[in-house]
Amino acid sequence: MSAYQRTSVGSLPLDEKLARPVLTLDHVHCRFGQHKAVSDVSLHINAGEVVCLLGPSGCGKTTLLRVAAGLQAPSEGSVFLGGDLVAAPGHVHRPPEQRNVGLAFQESALFPHLTILENVSFGLQALPKHERKSRAMHLLDRLGMAGLAKAYPHTLSGGQQQRVALARALAPAPRVMLLDEPFSSLDARLRDQIRDDTLHVLKEMGTATLLVTHDPEEAMFMADRIALMREGQVVQTGAPAELYCNPADPFVVNFFGRVNVCTGPVRNGSVLTPVGHLQAHGFPEGSEVTVMIRPEAVRVSALPDDGQNQEASHVVMSKLLGSSSLLHICAHGAEGQEMHLHARVPGVFLPPEGQPVSLSLDMSKVFMFRQ
Known part of the structure; x- marks a missing residue:
């Protein structure tokens, strides 16, 4: 050896x-x-x-x-x-x-002159005929294609062809x-x-x-x-x-979805952002830190629109995305900080444009990195 x-x-x-x-x-x-x-x-x-x-x-x-x-x-x-x-x-x-190894790519690349059953059975020539058919039909059934076993690839939709390609790749185990x-x-x-x-x-x-x-x-x-x-x-x-x-x-x-990003120095163990002071444990005093806030980390509560909250953060736009709502918010922080913030909240929550809101964060969805 x-x-x-x-x-x-x-x-x-x-x-x-x-x-x-x-x-x-x-x-x-x-x-x-x-x-x-x-x-x-x-x-x-x-x-x-x-x-x-x-x-x-x-x-x-x-x-x-x-x-x-x-x-x-x-x-x-x-x-x-x-x-x-x-x-x-x-x-x-x-x-x-x-x-x-089994291979399946974006294009199904089925054999056009063979039926669906014959395509899936193609790599099973070492098995007896009845075993080839049984194995191929089992996989076609699991992928919802058993009813089209006698059809030819050109008669199938793209999605159906892809199912057949996956069954063909899996057939030889x-x-x-x-x-x-x-x-x-x-x-x-x-x-x-x-x-x-x-x-x-x-x-x-x-x-x-x-x-x-x-x-x-x-x-x-x-x-x-x-x-x-x-x-x-x-x-x-x-x-x-x-x-x-x-x-x-x-x-x-960033790769797992859009995030809100702001930067700032560490002062007295925290970073000042438009959403408040955030603890910056482990970062040296005075170091510049990038803060990344997932939209679902932003908690939004409506404030009374009575003229007393003119300096508060407010809604710019609300959009329903089905199971959740996306809010565009102009966030106002201490020391004149301002930021366009995206917040994603579950269900239907569509406050009108200009609605004053208070903001807080789920810190498990907030990340900091030293610049």
Whole structure:
């Protein structure tokens, strides 16, 4: 056995098969000429776990998925499937067909001359005919497509084609499912339904899954863990709640939705903002701090519009967004501070323009970073 094959996967030696992650990316780099598409990324996925690579366009997430699939060789680092080393420069590079991975992309790429059932059965040639049909029909049924088994791809809608593509990728029971923006071309309501069905099937089958998406809401819905990427590197990895509630830097805060931002110096242990003095524990006295306030952190209470509250903060605009209301507020603070603030409150709350309001904050949704 080579030294490479004796290398541990994370903290687990390779002979501990039951504890081993299904997919491990170990210090992976990927360069194209002088451009570093991926830089020193380490990631693992366990059986039954859905991990999302999340980030803006061009951050390297699709390149990383292609490295996992065997479609792209890493420039440095290694890829393990279970305990098997499948990619390492100068040592080995197994192609996709030797990795037992399922692939699904934004375009369904179904075989136009085959029926839906034949498309899903395509990768099951090693099974007896009755088993091929039974397995394919089970997956089609789980994804709501059993009634169209005899149809051809050109007769289906885009959403139906995507369901079939997912069933075809899952049919051979791959060790790892690799999904690259598979729902992005679908309209909102259909996208919600298909990704919900897909998540249930993945969990039912116990498949380790790596999903690429640029949509933070999709990542939070689908993922057990999220790896948020920027410029080829992973900025933060963790459960969706961890990234949302304990962001590592301002990029993480901003990526999960619009925020209210203000800055100020730390004086006597606090920062003065248009919403009041905020405690700045752990920041040096006199340091400049960026304060990031999620819209849902802003609590709004209407004040009597009796002429006595002319200096109070007031509503500029109210918009109903369905299950919540978005308020544009002109916030007036001490020392003449003023700020245009967004507040998101549950339910229907639509105070009129000019309505005086008092403001307070849920500090669990307020984040501070030193400039």
